[in-house]
Amino acid sequence: MSNLLIVILGPTGIGKTDVAIKIATELDTYIISADSRQVFKELNIGTAIPDTSQLKKIKHFFIQHKSIHDYYSASIYEQEVISLLKKIFPVKEKVVMAGGSGLYIDAVCEGIDDIPDVDPEIRKKVGEKLNSEGTNSLRNDLRLLDPESYKKVDLKNPKRIQRAVEICLSTGKPYSSFLTDKNKKRDFKVLKIGLNKEREELYEKINNRVENMIKSGLVEEARELYQYRNFNSLNTVGYKELFDHFDGKINLTESIELIKRNTRRYAKRQLTWFQKDKNIHWFEPSGIDKILELIRKEI
Numbered sequence: 001m002s003n004l005l006i007v008i009l010g011p012t013g014i015g016k017t018d019v020a021i022k023i024a025t026e027l028d029t030y031i032i033s034a035d036s037r038q039v040f041k042e043l044n045i046g047t048a049i050p051d052t053s054q055l056k057k058i059k060h061f062f063i064q065h066k067s068i069h070d071y072y073s074a075s076i077y078e079q080e081v082i083s084l085l086k087k088i089f090p091v092k093e094k095v096v097m098a099g100g101s102g103l104y105i106d107a108v109c110e111g112i113d114d115i116p117d118v119d120p121e122i123r124k125k126v127g128e129k130l131n132s133e134g135t136n137s138l139r140n141d142l143r144l145l146d147p148e149s150y151k152k153v154d155l156k157n158p159k160r161i162q163r164a165v166e167i168c169l170s171t172g173k174p175y176s177s178f179l180t181d182k183n184k185k186r187d188f189k190v191l192k193i194g195l196n197k198e199r200e201e202l203y204e205k206i207n208n209r210v211e212n213m214i215k216s217g218l219v220e221e222a223r224e225l226y227q228y229r230n231f232n233s234l235n236t237v238g239y240k241e242l243f244d245h246f247d248g249k250i251n252l253t254e255s256i257e258l259i260k261r262n263t264r265r266y267a268k269r270q271l272t273w274f275q276k277d278k279n280i281h282w283f284e285p286s287g288i289d290k291i292l293e294l295i296r297k298e299i
Contacts, residue, residue: 014100
């Protein structure tokens with residue numbers, strides 16, 4: 001197989017976009033975003049999409065191509081990316097994928113199980129229950145509906161719990177019954193490049209990034225989206241903390257500090273996810289020459 005998918009992954013705020021653009025420029029190819037929130041066109045500041053100049057340098061795919069009103073999932077993403085790659089590879093033998101959504105990356109590289117669609121009404125009810133009663137309520141539901149999934153799921157991740165409960169209620173079967181753990185065969189090679197740096201340096205960068213988002217108008221963006229706060233696409237760091245501020249639960253300063261804290265925690269979870277994958281080659285974001293050297297060897 002001469003076709004190669006080069007995956008640039010790592011925690012939020014590490015600098016994946018800049019590295020991906022340098023690599024794509026060197027290889028004269030395209031970039032596919034692997035960010036589960038950058039796909040939504042209504043989310044601009046809070047998702048840190050590449051800026052206009054970056055998008056002009058290299059053609060990007062899966063940036064703001066859906067609406068928050070659309071249902072989207074890792075399974076749909078897998079299907080769309082694989083379909084796109086079949087069109088790109090005859091023209092470009094090397095393609096770059098960049099992002100921090102581990103589930104989306106795994107879906108493309110290894111494939112995920114074919115999970116049935118969720119009844120929209122059930123999704124709405126489960127989402128409302130999560131918002132009104134909290135994560136503990138859904139944890140209890142999952143424990144009763146699917147003890148096997150309850151043992152394995154990340155109980156600190158409300159989205160994973162919500163998804164499992166939705167599937168159980170929609171199908172009448174345990175979510176775990178649809179999981180086979182079988183990798184799908186791909187007709188392209190994958191090279192995974194992870195970016196990381198000292199924890200304190202990363203956290204400082206995250207804090208500065210949040211401050212810049214606030215200066216760029218994140219509060220105003222969140223206010224415009226407030227009416228859709230119950231959408232799953234908006235149950236994400238940077239928006240939900242500001243929604244709590246609009247509800248009068250916390251003041252603006254507290255919400256900003258919570259965004260910083262929760263973003264740091266999210267980065268830590270991302271690293272925990274990626275560090276399970278022994279096929280990832282890790283580099284400092286500044287080590288672009290070493291990264292390019294590895295890619296040339298792979299080619």
